[in-house]
Amino acid sequence: MTNRERAMNILHYKDADRLPAVHFGYWVELLREWAEQGKIPQDLAWGYMDSTEQDKELDRIIGWDFNWCCTEYTNNAIYPKFEEKELEIMPDGSRRVLNNLGVIERIKPGIASIPSEDDYTLKDREVFETLYKPRMQYFPDRVDLEYFKSFNEKRDQTRPVGLHIGSVLGSIRDMTSVVGMSYLMYDEDEDLFADIIDNFAEMQYQCVKAALETGAKFDFAHYWEDICFKNGPLLSPEIFDELCAKHYKKRNDLCREYGIDIISLDCDGVTEKLLPTWFENGVNTMFPIEIGVWGDQFEAARNEFGRGMLGVGGMDKTALRRDKAAVDAEIERLKRLVAMGGFIPCPDHRLMPGTKFELVQYYAEEIKKIKL
Numbered sequence: 001m002t003n004r005e006r007a008m009n010i011l012h013y014k015d016a017d018r019l020p021a022v023h024f025g026y027w028v029e030l031l032r033e034w035a036e037q038g039k040i041p042q043d044l045a046w047g048y049m050d051s052t053e054q055d056k057e058l059d060r061i062i063g064w065d066f067n068w069c070c071t072e073y074t075n076n077a078i079y080p081k082f083e084e085k086e087l088e089i090m091p092d093g094s095r096r097v098l099n100n101l102g103v104i105e106r107i108k109p110g111i112a113s114i115p116s117e118d119d120y121t122l123k124d125r126e127v128f129e130t131l132y133k134p135r136m137q138y139f140p141d142r143v144d145l146e147y148f149k150s151f152n153e154k155r156d157q158t159r160p161v162g163l164h165i166g167s168v169l170g171s172i173r174d175m176t177s178v179v180g181m182s183y184l185m186y187d188e189d190e191d192l193f194a195d196i197i198d199n200f201a202e203m204q205y206q207c208v209k210a211a212l213e214t215g216a217k218f219d220f221a222h223y224w225e226d227i228c229f230k231n232g233p234l235l236s237p238e239i240f241d242e243l244c245a246k247h248y249k250k251r252n253d254l255c256r257e258y259g260i261d262i263i264s265l266d267c268d269g270v271t272e273k274l275l276p277t278w279f280e281n282g283v284n285t286m287f288p289i290e291i292g293v294w295g296d297q298f299e300a301a302r303n304e305f306g307r308g309m310l311g312v313g314g315m316d317k318t319a320l321r322r323d324k325a326a327v328d329a330e331i332e333r334l335k336r337l338v339a340m341g342g343f344i345p346c347p348d349h350r351l352m353p354g355t356k357f358e359l360v361q362y363y364a365e366e367i368k369k370i371k372l
Helices: 003-011 028-036 053-062 125-136 145-149 170-184 192-213 237-257 275-280 298-308 317-321 324-339 357-367
Strands: 085-089 095-098 103-107 116-120 162-166 220-224 263-266 310-315 343-347
Touching: 003 343, 053 357, 103 170, 116 170, 125 192, 162 192, 162 237, 170 192, 170 220, 192 237, 237 275, 275 298, 298 310, 298 324, 310 324, 317 324, 317 357, 324 343, 324 357
Parallel strands: 162 220, 220 263, 310 343
Antiparallel strands: 085 095, 095 103, 103 116
16 A cells, blocks of 8 residues: 555545554754764755655655655745844844744744744734735735646655645734734724634635646645644634634635545644634644643544544654653554544654654654554
């Protein structure tokens, strides 16, 4: 069987000869560590991107079958983006920068994680109408129609490939900052936040529609959201359902019209309170199912929603920083989830610095041995 057949069969509760060894990429700092240790060639440690030839060569060296994050994109962000500007250099060397979404970030020297948010531009209706709404409009050049028309002939037939269908709220959170989004929900103009969501969602829907109308075929559709943290969602589940549910349903119904029945969504943190909105409106695959202080979330979701809730992920990647015993214990835990069906283990995020190369190789080898 090909890895595409294995993955699609498992997610449709059909027979497969074995589990595929699936991953979700790497922090570039980890690849540089491995190159310095002589584990991988130096040229593979720079400029990493998902599902490139570089990524596939790392799969070969390590023993992975494929990176789940293999998706095709349209230009479904704000466009044109804002001009990035350095606004200030602080005494500690931090830089205050206006990013291309209009958020002012504080970037600390030598820190590769997400920058702190200092301020934001999208604060009121006037700014939305003049600076953001024009950038949220659909136009034909957002979708490379010629590329998608020839996609079926050129695509990799051995691994699953998805269509990235955007973000109903996560990208808006990126534009407003967490603080800004929190204020906008309770702004004096009570319709403003809804208007932002509606305009952005309609543009993204049109992008998905244009891509699918070319005849391009995909194994799954995928959202990116990241609107939860360790204690739950960044907004009221009731507000989320009221403002966002209709957009998930519209987009997911469209995907199913074109034969896409696996629809996954990437959201960090504790997602439990938002799962009903996603699941009831057509999202049926959790990915990457982050493991934090709260533990596993997939088993509880399967128990609540039944066999219609699928999963890719749920492997505590921190075991790969410890020792073989920790990896073995994690694999034993994953066996129970695999036995439920409709679940493919995958590290719950990109592998971070300190991850041990030999343990990753060991995990990739052992995961293929789990009995289905």
